[in-house]
Amino acid sequence: MNAFVAYSIPIKGLKVGFHKFNFNIDSAFFALFEGSPIEIGDLNFSVELDRRSDMLLFDFEMTGYTRTECDRCTAMINLPLEDTRQLIVKFGDSEGETEDEVVFIHPESSEFNVAKYLYEFAVLALPITNVYECQEEANPPCNFEVLRHLSQDESDSNSSSVWDALKNLKDK
Ligand SMILES: [Zn+2]
Structure with a gap:
């Protein structure tokens, strides 16, 4: 997990209240995930963390693009990716419990790594087809x-x- 050390948020000693973080993921980041549907890209995440005594509430705002082949005409295009996601991290040991968007971590955890979630959010933001620029741009490639x-x-x-x-x- 050393490659992802930049994506660790220290939570031990983090005061209750709102905290802001900023993360960037790029082609080198996606290369660390085997079989990633995104290979070339540059995405910025503006993250707001509401640190409560019993949980962490994350708001992710993603903007950026992935460079990919247009599904319609095969030209390489910069496909914009934008999304907002929420993630709830609760302290406790609830293995096997599957709640959407809720992650459980050990109460004594000193940090929480968001790399895996940034990757998932980016992949989930991919459209089914890549024809954006065919329709939207004044000067499409x-x-x-x-x-x-x-x-x-x-x-x-x-x-x-x-x-x-x-x-x-x-x-x-
Ligand atoms: Zn096209």
Whole structure:
């Protein structure tokens, strides 16, 4: 866990009340997770911690992007990722108890590491498809040649895919 030491929040001696933290995760961070669906990215987390006597209430606000292939036209795009998440950390030993968004830690724990949660929140924010820039940007980096072939194919048949479109390009 040494690579994640920067993501540890010291909780022993942390006063009851609100505390703010800031974390950044990037491509090197995602490389530490085997099979990560995100490989290239840069995300910032603004974290507010409400430290109570019996629990920790976290508010995560994530902004940033992942660099990925547009599902529609195969161009590389910066896909914006934004999300807010809450996490409740309770002191106690309740192994086997599964409450959504609630984590239990030992009452004597001196720190709480958020690396795993930052990773999960980023992955959960991924859209099902990556076509954001195709529609939203004034100057999208999309591969318009592929898109043009796609729209031609769509009028021809229902079974068209980007791979058919690429094949058509090659055949020319
Ligand atoms: Zn595209």
